[in-house]
Amino acid sequence: MKKHLKLYFTENLDELLNYLHGRIEHFGITGNSVELTRTLCQFGCYNLLISNHHTVDVIYKFIKKEYEMNSLGERERASATRFLALYSVFEGYTKEALQYYKESQQLFWSLDLFEEEFMMLTEAYSWLYIWMNNQEEMHYCLQRMKYIQDTIKPPIEFINTIEHPPITRKLDIEYYYRYIIEKNWKINEKYVNSKNRIHLIYMIPALCMKLMNADHDQEMLQQTAFTLLANVNQFKHPFYKAYIYFIVGNALKDNSYILKAKELFLLNDVTDMAELCDAEKNIFSKVKKRSSKLTFKLFGNFEVYIGEKQITLTKWERKKAEELLLYLLVQPNLQALKDVIMDKFYADENYKKASNRIYVLIHTINNKIKNVIENDKPFISIMNGFIRIDHNQIEEIDVLNYLKLLSVGRLLWSDDQMAAIELFNKARKIYHNQVIPDMYYISWLEQFREDIKQKHTKMLNFLLKNTTNAEMINSLFVELIDCDPLNETSVKNYIAYLLGQSHYIKAKEIFQRYARTLKEELGLDVSAELKSLMDVVK
Known part of the structure; x- marks a missing residue:
């Protein structure tokens, strides 16, 4: 267990998961069902931390069934309640998590399983009690962990003492930022761009540090904020996610993220954190001086703003x-x-x-x-x-913000489609058919305009393939045709959709408008294929 504990507190999750996987195979072969169940629970806890949801759900179904059947002994039940508590925390079931942790604390207290108890207390403290500002439980965890450290021989030298947060949390959100990001998990710059899912638990705080350091660099700030959102949306812990929404909303001055944070905090009865979402003060207010910075609007006419x-x-x-x-x-x-x-x-x-x-x-x-x-x-x-x-x-x-939303949305699609669609919809609101239209005969600008149009068209078509909502489909088709009025493929696909929905009048209207535009702009008639498509209306 000492090796297990050292890997846990030195945050070497890669090696820890491999170590536990080997123990699961060993106990399965030897038929040691008690240690197999305990190790499986430990394995589930660490897979929660890396958002390996499939593995976690499989373990949860098995452990939950065994727990409800009362077929577990005390040692197994102690580990099971530790896992079920952490699972409930990450799923947002706060009341259930409190009950499981209470039972887990009682069971570990009566057993000689100090090392795992220490890990359970650390998880309860870091992932639940601190977020709820549950002073009584935080105090218990700290006192019990101190007792365990004094009891274990030799003492656990590599465990850092956990710092007690302030009681007046809502008056010092910046302290909580420092605690959660700087003290709770080791920050290592190498994790910021990691592609390894196992590093997600490190990437999020590392990106938060990068976000704060990018405060005066708007391009870096936006890039880091969207990357942070893409990662945290893979992470189920509702408080952690809410907190990230809160600081990103403040960083980007985007109230929609702050409202999301408030909704999550209220859903989990963390009212003082919800109050912060309405406060004028935020963790960036001490360092931001935005009044002297320039905003450039390139979609539509070229405009410049200060604030x-x-x-x-x-x-x-x-x-x-x-x-x-x-x-x-x-x-x-x-x-x-x-x-x-x-x-x-x-x-x-x-x-x-x-x-x-x-x-x-x-x-x-x-x-x-x-x-x-x-x-x-x-x-x-x-x-x-x-x-x-x-x-x-x-x-x-605005143009660079638009491109960043597209880029992060594409990266996010495989892990969180709803979050990706949200970013795509934000990009749709920013987009305009013209980029600095009063600048003529500039070759690089003409190419840039065409590239932007192609990217937007590709994004709209992608959304069309991935939605069944009739209102959304109509809006996307309208935007596609507005983006490129002479694109017959978009017109043909929209007319085919309308005819399939028996919207004959609307289909005829779209056809006539396209035929008129094509004649006026290029002096051409519509294709025979499109005409044949409209034969059903006659």
Whole structure:
């Protein structure tokens, strides 16, 4: 058990799960049913922590049945109630979890199973009592763990003392952030980009740390927030998920996530945390100063905002300067190689002349931005061969936000389709058919517009394939045709759908509108295939 305990408290879940799997096979072969049941329960607890829901559900059905049949001895029942309690916590069954933990504590107290009892108390403290601010149970856990540490010989040297949280939790949410993220689990940067599901328990707090550190870097903040949501939505623990929704909502200034957090807290009777969702103060308020940051709206007409206030950039003496600004605003990480920009903007000039012209454009942009926000640093600078925008002066860029929602939605689809659809729907609200329509004859911009349109069309078609809701289907088809009015495939598919629903008048209306648009824009008639599709209406 000492090896088991050490792997648990040094947070080596990879090796711990392999170790327990080997013990399960061993006890199965030797026929030791008591230790097999206990090890299976322990295995279930750690699979909960990595969101291995299929394995957990199989173990739960078996253990729950044995528990209800009263066929377990005291040692097995102690381990079973530990697992059932943690399972109930992660499923959001708070009352059941409290009952199971109470029984588990009583059973372990009467048995000489100090190591597993210590793990059970740690789980109860970290995953339930601290979230409920249950001071009585937290005090019991701490005192009992201290007693166990003093009793076990030799003492468990590698176990860090658990810090007692403040009683006035709702007055110090930042402390709770530090406790949950920094103290409860070891933070390791290598887990942030891990593809291994077993690292999920580490990735979430590590991403939270990255979110706080990205506070003044809007692009990094958005990217980290959406990645964090994609990961936490695989994690069933309702309080943990609610807390992440809360801090992401505050980070993105998106009240929908804060309302989700409040709903989860209220559902589990954590009223003081729910009150925080209505409070004006939040953990980011001490460090955020958003009033001097710029928001750029590129969908539709080009608009610039400071906070909620729209500002007007004075007339551009050099249109190339405005074009360079727009080009950088749509680049990944808001930067591009200087040589690439020179080639795009001044391909016919020699290197020196083109370089000088680029410096003039950057100077023009910086002066114009300096007139609307107070900042000692230049808005655009050249570093290591890159021309880049200072992230710290950017609040949001709608096009990049749209692209990030699409990207994270695609990544999230295999694990949480509802969450992915939510992100896709947010992207739909941001999208506009035109990207800076008053800028003409710019090849890179024309290509960017086409790329955005293709991405949006692909996303809408993807949603169509994965929904049966009639209202949603109609909305998606309308958006598809609005996105590309001359795309006959979209029109044909919509008409076929309407005819299948016996909506003949609507189908005829769509057909006539398309035929008129096609004639006016391209001077063409509709295809014979589409005409034959409409024969049923006649």
